[in-house]
Amino acid sequence: xxxxxxxxxxxxxxxxxxxxxxxxxxxxxxxxxxxxxxxxxxxxxxxxxxxxxxxxxxxxxxxxxxxxxxxxxxxxxxxxxxxxxxxxxxxxxxxxxxxxxxxxxxxxxxxxxxxxxxxxxxxxxxxxxxxxxxxxxxxxxxxxxxxxxxxxxxxxxxxxxxxxxxxxxxxxxxxxxxxxxxxxxxxxxxxxxxxxxxxxxxxxxxxxxxxxxxxxxxxxxxxxxxxxxxxxxxxxxxxxxxxxxxxxxxx
Numbered sequence: 001x002x003x004x005x006x007x008x009x010x011x012x013x014x015x016x017x018x019x020x021x022x023x024x025x026x027x028x029x030x031x032x033x034x035x036x037x038x039x040x041x042x043x044x045x046x047x048x049x050x051x052x053x054x055x056x057x058x059x060x061x062x063x064x065x066x067x068x069x070x071x072x073x074x075x076x077x078x079x080x081x082x083x084x085x086x087x088x089x090x091x092x093x094x095x096x097x098x099x100x101x102x103x104x105x106x107x108x109x110x111x112x113x114x115x116x117x118x119x120x121x122x123x124x125x126x127x128x129x130x131x132x133x134x135x136x137x138x139x140x141x142x143x144x145x146x147x148x149x150x151x152x153x154x155x156x157x158x159x160x161x162x163x164x165x166x167x168x169x170x171x172x173x174x175x176x177x178x179x180x181x182x183x184x185x186x187x188x189x190x191x192x193x194x195x196x197x198x199x200x201x202x203x204x205x206x207x208x209x210x211x212x213x214x215x216x217x218x219x220x221x222x223x224x225x226x227x228x229x230x231x232x233x234x235x236x237x238x239x240x241x242x243x244x245x246x247x248x249x250x251x
Contacts, residue, residue, distance in 0.1 A: 027051045027061060043128055045069035060088040074114045074122040083108035103151040114162045154180035177205050190214045206234040
């Protein structure tokens with residue numbers, strides 16, 4: 001009985017320590033170093049409000065108020081804003097000084113896609129081109145594997161598309177209430193996903209898509225169209241009847 005009480009006391013102490021650890025370790029002290037590392041892969045202005053360590057909900061970090069500026073050639077606004085982002089990492093690889101991202105969750109992302117009169121998109125200049133030798137040294141499945149994320153989730157996202165190819169009149173298209181889930185992501189096999197969104201609807205989500213994409217090539221592209229895909233469309237009141245689509249090659 002005494003040993004049981006001691007064991008319970010040790011477990012309780014560990015739980016308390018783990019619960020207090022995020023408050024003892026201030027990751028905001030490293031904000032400058034984190035932003036500097038991000039700037040090695042993008043020329044855009046990047047900033048965030050705060051970052052904190054997470055333990056009990058999974059080892060990782062939670063970032064709030066993140067923003068990535070747009071290319072000044074396209075707009076003076078933001079390319080992407082996030083209410084919050086959670087990154088979970090696997091514990092065992094860290095013992096070998098390796099970081100393997102187990103899960104990424106984006107909370108209320110706002111993405112602005114712009115296409116200019118010349119037909120170029122604003123995300124084309126997001127990443128800094130790497131030297132050819134660096135690409136060759138990092139090529140191969142091993143390098144790609146390090147870039148992959150185990151699980152990926154988007155909550156309540158909004159995507160706005162601005163098309164300026166038609167001249168002075170800019171066409172706008174917005175997809176809101178975006179929820180996206182993808183698990184078991186691997187470059188060697190098709191990537192499963194489940195997507196729900198509101199398309200031209202003020203009454204909530206009216207589109208559901210489920211399928212797979214990929215697999216991913218060593219160069220980072222997708223092989224062909226979605227390999228399997230099914231979608232259901234809940235029409236607006238002015239539509240006569242709902243439509244549904246299923247395809248083995250994608251939408």
